[in-house]
Amino acid sequence: MPAGSPCLQPSMALHWKNDAALYGYEQVAVFVLFKLSELKSLAVGVGINPGAMAGDGNDIFQMPTLGRPVRIGMLYDRRTDTFIPGVTLWDLNALKTNLDVQLKPSTEYNIISSDEGSCLDVDASLKASFLGGLVEVSGSAKYLTNKKTSRQQSRLTLHYRVTSHFEELTMSQLGAQHITYPSVFEQGSATHVITGVLYGAQAFFVFDLHHSSTGNVRDCSGNLQVMIQKIPMFQIEGRGSLDMSDEDKKRVENFRCTFHGDIFLDRNPVTYQEAVEVYSTLPKLLGDRRENAVPLRVWLHPLKMLDPKAAQLAREVSIGLVNQCQALMDRFHDIEMRCNDLIESPAAQAFCEIKDKVQTFRRMVLEFQAVFQKGLAQALLSIRRKAQDDSILLGMLEGVGRSPFRYCWLDSWLEKREKEGATVDGYLAMLEGVDVLSKSQLNRVLVDPMTEHIVCFAFTSLGAEDHYLQELSQCLQTKWNATEPNGASADDAGPSGEGWFDVASVLTQMRKWACLFLQIMESNKCSCGTKGKESSKVSIASVKDETYPGASLYLYSQGILVNNQLTLQKADRPSISCVTDSSVTLHLKKPPDNLGPVLSFKVSYGPVAIHDWAWVDTEGDTETLTVTGLQPYKEYTFRFLPVYRPCAGLLSESTAGIVTLPASPPTQVTVSSAQATCVTIGWTHPTLVGAGVNTCRYVVEYLESQDLEDEWREQRTEGLTCTCTLANLSSATTYRVRVSADCGPAGLGTPSHEVVAVTTEERGLAELTECLEG
Incomplete structure (x- = not known):
């Protein structure tokens, strides 16, 4: 690089020239590249992105340690992305003597909503190794393995990062004559050596908030965002209590925290309040001089520049293929989350047929993912060690796309199970309060001699055979080879086209069964007081029956199925x-x-x-x-x-x-006198009158006893008098008489009991006159 480059100061260029003269001009390239490493370390302090300066894998480069123990002079194999302990180029005392230490104090925090790898500056090559399982992380880098387990889970992460100092080897150690153990070059176990280490610490506070449905995701995410932004600003009072408003306490009561850090804690925080307290003590936990800092990033020097015989990276995987592998693993993870949600659904908890299918599906997807990861690791090693073409990895991805584990088939199968589960959930909610019986529980109830009759809402199709699961199992049993993938069998059909929950006629009939079952439930509750009916039960169960897809109503009597399509009709109104x-x-x-x-x-x-x-x-x-x-x-x-x-x-x-009628019947109805053509009737007032009802008069009805088909004749009193004389009657005749209260607009009350009045023989005009005057 020319001394006049805008990236270099003239004094720095002169320093490089003097170093080259000291060690011989044949090593100029080595010196320049190492000083480039020094330049990258300086870039960290001024905010330049070091990743943008990386080479092709055989240049000096830097990377995060991901919690792995490292030190200056340790060897590294770029092909497997592993550090090699116990083997070094230089004597340990010589390393300590030729070590340059620079202070690099910095503190920062930020909130992460996605892309776990970006905050750790994981490049494509290291990401590929992580995906293939070649890299085992620890400390704060465990955050990379902390994945959401549910779609009904809002997540935000508070990232705290502090740096303390930077260690690097001086130029005097990079000469070939200073190598203590040159046999390392011939062993071929390493490609790089660590020449610089940046120390510090990181902590990730992962906050999760579960919500019941997708409808309140925005509210949950909003609460997380607001409260996590407040963490660096909270003040801890004298006795360690957190000064929070009641509103904030209510917001965070369901927050759950997971801590990943490079700092040892006596107890990891699990609540929001505990996380705030830990965050406030992080500077103290690092030590007054940050002596508890750990290696965060390393700068690696290619051994090929020190000795041509040293091993080197033959070829690197293209970023595009790495991104495709990442997308595939993300899809597998999404499938896993959806399976977890479905397993926790009411339908799966109630019926083992649903739960077992989803658990089996999830297990096989995870097994296939592990097979793919193993193949990915092998492919990476073949590409990096043997310079094989990227086509081996491309073939793997294409093989996945041809296998029964292709994403579109996995997604389709899971969509069907989700629809099936949602359908069953709907009926369980509709029939809330009814016991859901497993197969063994149903059998126990049926053999219980105290149970006479059971009406069962039976899901009949949950236990149907699933041919797609059989295809997945067969694919795994044939030892699907990720590096030499074979496509799907000609017999593979993928998830079947239409389930019982897709058939409109089945769903319509299920609605009818459910409505009928609800009516039977209501009737059964009403009949509990009838003798012998306390032994009748209603329940929900899964009973495989291809005759009636979807569901049906089963009637068991004395433990025996007597009707597998119970139908009842409503009686006419009384x-x-x-x-x-x-x-x-x-x-x-x-x-x-x-x-x-x-x-x-x-x-x-x-x-x-x-x-x-x-x-x-x-x-x-x-x-x-x-x-x-x-x-x-x-x-x-x-x-x-x-x-x-x-x-x-x-x-x-x-x-x-x-x-009901407005008044009870008048009481004590009697015949006080009887003449040839008239009778006098007496009574007392009704004992009961409806609310808001007033009696205004009485109606006396009478009818000759032998005229059963004639209409009653009536006579009304004036006011509330309790006597009435019926005139113009036939002599020597028997009459039936009754009295009702006239309640005006409310109508007549209940008639009294009938009394019999018998007129006498006719005795002449004088008697008639006396009767009328009476």
Whole structure:
């Protein structure tokens, strides 16, 4: 590089010239490249991106240590991206003597929302080795392995980074004559040697917040962002208490923290408050002179520049292929997260058929991922050691795309399971409160002698065979070779086209079954008081049955399946035959169900719009029932259900509102006198009158006893007098008489009991006059 380069000061160029003269001009290239390393170390202090200065893999370059233990003079194999302990070029005392140490103090923090590798300055080559499992990380670099486990998980990370000092070898050690152990060059186990180390420490506080659905992701992420930005600004009070508002405490109560750092802690923080406390003590934990700092980055010098016999990197993998490998691993991780979410869903927790399939699928995907990673490691070594073309890695990626593990097939299968799970979740929510029984639990209930009858909402298709899982298993059993990938078999069809949850007719029928099951549940609750019905149960289970895809209603009696497609019909509304102030008489009709004889009917009634239902049972299967104990002038509605031996039938629709009569019947109705053409009737006032009802007069109705088909004749009193004389009657005739209260707009009350009045023989005009005057 010319001395007049704008990147170099003239004094620095002169220093390089003197070093070259000292060691001989044949080593000028070595000196220049090493001084380039010094220049890169200076770049760190002035903010230049060192990665932009990297060469082709055989130049001087720098990289993060990723928590691996290193020191000056340690050897490194660029082909495997591993440090080689115990082997060195120089004597340890000579290294210590020729070590230059520079202070590089700096502190920074930032918030990370994605791309774990960017904050650690991991280049494409090192990323490829990490993906292939060649690099084992520790300390703060464990952050690279901390992946989200769920899509219902919001995550932000607070990254704290501090640097302390920089160590580098001086120029005097790089001459060939100063090499203590030249046999290292012939061994070929290393390609580079560490000539510079930047010390410091890093810490990652990973905050996770789980949410119940994708709908509140933005709110969760917003809360995380707000609260994490506050961490560097919090003040810890005297006794270690955190000064937080009640609103902030509520925001962070569900935060969960995972700590990855190069600093030893007695106890890792798990809550937000603990994370704040640890963050505030990080400078002290590093030591007053930052003596607890660890190697963060290293500068590596190629051995080829010291001795031509030394091993070197034959070829590097293209960045494009590395990015494709990263994208593939990200897709595998996304599949894993979706599997985790599905396994935790109500459907999978309730039914092992769903859970087992997803767990098997996830296990095989992870196994295939491990196979791919092993092949990736082998491919990287072949490319870097033997200079094989990138086509070997490209062939691997193309082989994955032809295998049953191609992403589009994995995604399609998982989408179907997610839709199936969502469908089952919907019905479980609809039928909330019903016991969900596993196969073994259902068997135990069926053999329980105390259980007479069970109505079961049965999912019939959850246990169907899955041919795609068989294809995945077969692919793994044939020892799929990542370096020599074979494509999918001609028999491989991928995920099947249409599941039971995709068929409109099946879903329509399932809705009908679920609605019918809800009605049976309601009827079963209503019938619990009927003798013998406490042994009837309702449940949900998975029973494989290809005859009725989706779901069906099963009826078990005495532990035996008696109906695998239970259908019930609602009875007609009860008809009203008589209404009084305190009772309503109903006529009940059995529906055309095929569940055997009706044991009894149950009638429910209650005030309109209040739905405070009361229940009354019939005696046996009688179809007439009088509901008593009602209040006068109040609107009631009525419904009923039949009770069979296996279970209760469906509740009928409710009647229209029936208003009871406004007043109870007048009492003590008597015939006070009887003449040939008139009778006098007396009574007392009704004992009950409806709320807001006033009695304004009375209506006396009478009818000759032999005229059963004639209409009642009536006579109204003037005001609330409790006597009435019926005139113009036939002599020597028997009459039936009853009295009702006239409540004006509310109508007539309940008629009294009938009394019999008999007129006398006709005795002449004088008697008639006396009767009329009376």
